[in-house]
Amino acid sequence: MSDTKDLLSNYDARDIIEKDKKHLWHHMVQHKIFESQDPKVFVEGYGARIKDIDGNEYLDGASGGVWCVNVGYGRESIAKVIYDQLVKLPYYAGVAGTIPAAQFAEKLTDLLPGLDHVFFAGSGSEANEKAFKMVRQIAHLNENTKSKVLYRDRDYHGTTIACLAASGQPEREEAYGPFPDGFVSIPHALCYRCPFGLTYPDCNIECARALEDVIQEEGPETVGALILEPITAGGGVIPPVEEYYPIIQEICGRYDVILIIDEVVCGFGRTGTMFGFEHYDLTPDIVTMAKGMASSYAPISATAVSSEIFEKFVHDPSRKYAYFRDISTYGGCTAGFAAGLENLRILEDEDLVENARVVGDYLCDRLRELSDYEYVGDVRGKGLFAGVELVEDKSSKTPVSEDVMNAVVREIAEEGVLVGKTTRSIPGLNNTLNIAPPLIVTRADVDEIVDAVKVGIERGCKQVLG
Ligand SMILES: Cc1ncc(COP(=O)(O)O)c(C=O)c1O
Known part of the structure; x- marks a missing residue:
């Protein structure tokens, strides 16, 4: 057996690419493309910059591709606390406590007034599954x-x-259907493509009020919860208008719907x-x-709940449904807790949430300067979290095709900047560029990102649309 350290540090670039093509199933990627091009393989990162195996360096405007490396790359202090914790105790199942789990749980609940217990797991999907299971069990x-x-x-x-x-x-x-019953949609909150054909502010915020109609249609006695991203991310970066959430909150309260x-x-700071x-x-x-939560230095997720919800699961054990009968193996890995604690320390000590707000305002302002550009239909965002929706024609708002989006993202990368895009999500409307750099970026970094986006849009759109 070869030495692991050696395998990870002494390699031949071509050999790695061949191994990748032969054995690695990339997420969200149609592998047919690898018949004519190589997959991208990343090797190292520092700050907001990341390098691929061919030595190309990029400013990472997507924080690891899926807006998650919030404190940036190369954080030795996170690696060190993970190392120390793993040597001491790598794991015990969530049926018991560990020191980093208790410390991290307290820190998280301090940040979330009104919520006083957290249930740990290994991914965002699991965190949401736990929430759905809680809702169902509460009904029982x-x-x-x-x-x-x-x-x-x-x-x-x-x-x-x-x-x-x-x-x-x-x-x-x-x-991937069939899907389980019991999940019902309400309209989206994107003004640029208002589901009611209305124009803000003369719209009575129908998108929020529609929640009540859906509850009535379904029967208030059947609706247990509403789940929302505060700002829709992968669906096109959509911050709702300020009147939206008070209406949602009021309706949830009136119908006893868990929010x-x-x-x-x-x-963790993304939006300022x-x-x-x-x-x-x-x-x-x-x-x-x-x-x-741990800037993805280790996998970790949590479902934080109010005491009112937690107390529903505290009973005489002989009672049916007395406790939350749920466990995720990786909710007991201590690396995530240790990484999460250090991640929070960095966010606080380096004032990165404030940086995300200030530099984020600058990012959104600079991107809005592109609004006059012929292919830019809408620019949206909050903090270091922005979307640029591309259209073929501004008056009809005809979205650009996937080919155009691919060309634009490729051209932005040619300029040395990585950004994301909506991909095979909303039929016909996968036309938004996502920009979400690590929270450490400076105004100069933002200038670099926006300049690359500008050139990329121009070149990518011209290439495909002529
Ligand atoms: C808003 C939101 N929720 C949940 C998830 C799922 O998280 P995970 O991929 O860690 O399961 C994602 C992933 O992108 C997400 O964007």
């Missing part, structure tokens, strides 16, 4: 039928079958507040989180 405990979960069109909540059932992105779902806020993307819902003065009953 209360001997009622309030087990349906409402979700919003265009939102995404994860890759498992129930999370897909609770996601409003039909292209992600079409190959689950999915902070998997927005959490620690959690995305803080922009909107919301009081969620459950908050789910992952990604930026």
